[in-house]
Amino acid sequence: MIEVSRTLPVNDGTEPALRVDDIWAGLMDKAENPLTYVASMSKCTVTERFDGGLVREVVHAGQPVREVVTFYPKQRVHFVRTHAAARGTIDNEISLGDAGELTLTFSFRIVVDGVAAGSAEEKEFAAHMEADYLDAVQTTLRAVRDRVAGAATGISA
Numbered sequence: 001m002i003e004v005s006r007t008l009p010v011n012d013g014t015e016p017a018l019r020v021d022d023i024w025a026g027l028m029d030k031a032e033n034p035l036t037y038v039a040s041m042s043k044c045t046v047t048e049r050f051d052g053g054l055v056r057e058v059v060h061a062g063q064p065v066r067e068v069v070t071f072y073p074k075q076r077v078h079f080v081r082t083h084a085a086a087r088g089t090i091d092n093e094i095s096l097g098d099a100g101e102l103t104l105t106f107s108f109r110i111v112v113d114g115v116a117a118g119s120a121e122e123k124e125f126a127a128h129m130e131a132d133y134l135d136a137v138q139t140t141l142r143a144v145r146d147r148v149a150g151a152a153t154g155i156s157a
Contacts, residue, residue: 001088001117002126005107008137009097016148018141023094023104024074026144030092030136031069031077034058036143038136060084061132086112086125090133104141106133 011017030037031054034044040061048055053070066083079090088110097103108129115122 002108002110002112002122002129004126004130004133005105006130006134006137007097007103007105008134008141010094010102010104010141014141014145016145018102018144018148020074020094020102022144022148023102023141026140026147027077027092027094028071029143030140031056031071031079034136037139038132039139040132061128081110085114086110086129092137104137106137108133 010023032046034041034056038060041058042062043057043059045057046054047057053068055066055068058065058067063085064083065081065086068080068082070078070080072078074094076091076093081087081090088108090108090110091106093105093107095103095105110126110129112122112125115125
């Protein structure tokens with residue numbers, strides 16, 4: 001099993017400073033429209049909505065993936081990959097760091113079919129997935145900043 005967790009400061013001096021509501025709006029948009037945020041996703045169709053979440057079919061790195069997405073308002077978006085060659089969970093979590101700073105943590109716990117635990121192939125898959133999701137988090141923060149800056153100036157992003 002691949003387990004990775006990375007926490008990034010939200011407000012790193014880049015303007016405008018973001019609030020929890022801003023980050024939450026970005027995470028909700030990313031869950032519904034991930035193509036803007038995740039470079040390796042080429043397709044997304046929301047197939048079902050339920051109270052507190054949705055089910056989506058995506059194509060990630062050329063592979064079909066079914067995800068059940070659950071929203072924990074203003075705290076966490078939880079993805080369960082139920083049908084894919086790489087199954088498991090992914091979390092995007094908003095929290096306050098030790099010094100009270102706003103942070104965004106992404107974590108994933110994934111098992112890859114046909115790949116031996118601890119193998120070079122598993123390590124390569126983990127490195128690619130971590131880089132992909134780190135980029136998605138940074139893209140999300142940029143998009144949210146653009147939206148907030150546009151709202152402040154009356155220009156839509």
